[in-house]
Amino acid sequence: MGNPIPEKVVNYNVYDDTEKLVGISGEVTLPNLEAMSETVSGAGILGEFDSVNPGHFGSLTIEIAFRTLFQKSFSLMRNRGKSLVLRAAQQSFDVSNGTISHRGLKITLKYQPKGLELGKLAVGAATESKNTLEVLYIKIEENGKTMLELDKLNFVYIVDGEDVLQSIKKLI
Template structure:
């Protein structure tokens, strides 16, 4: 019988700075495609034409336990890909006990900061929304997916989906 791999431990890095013990939760990018329904004569129904990625398709949310001046200073990053993040997770196969590494790398900038509430004696957290231009998912050393919006790169399972389109555009 197969059992799922479950996240056991993880760490976050912002521009290479180690945030071990400071990030209790992240929401990885929810990959969404932009489509438009198309139906023409002779078609009994519409098909979804792939038009690339939705706005926000590779955004992510990060919760920081408390306040950190270093991360707050990154609010002022001026370029669309000015900050690099890295999620390094360890998933455990519940059937075999094997520990499997998973890494998510992104580049982008913060677009929202929610400092939550401040109340003496209560746990506090700051929530950040990161608008990304780059996303890469690696599992057990295998590159599963890479999306680079600025450089017209989209790879899935080692296949460069946009290679011919870049060549056709002279890139």
């Protein structure tokens, strides 16, 4: 295969452990990874810069929007120790031979419920309810290869197959 151009997500499903969640709207808002940092300034430094603390991130949240308010919105509000799994098919176009290919994307999350936006009631319209979940663990795999694994409670931070905290773990 030549140099494929990533195009889009063809489709996806969301699972609460093994049970497929139904009634999800067109999109799920994934967490934003923003590293925790400390501003460094002083003698010999021209100004200041933010020094990133490896593996430490601010709050990670995911938002799952539902078309209507129903039982599943409330079951996600219970902290039952289950995982949430998003499975997607991503599409690429190979310029060299003019073919389309697909890659599997799997995102596994462990979470705590953070909020439930009940939405609105209107005749002939969706309620647009939304669950907000605090992510404690996230693992992103593409075609079975781990791209990211972050476990905030077990000191795990792996990026593109590299254990970023390996040397730190040996010291503490």
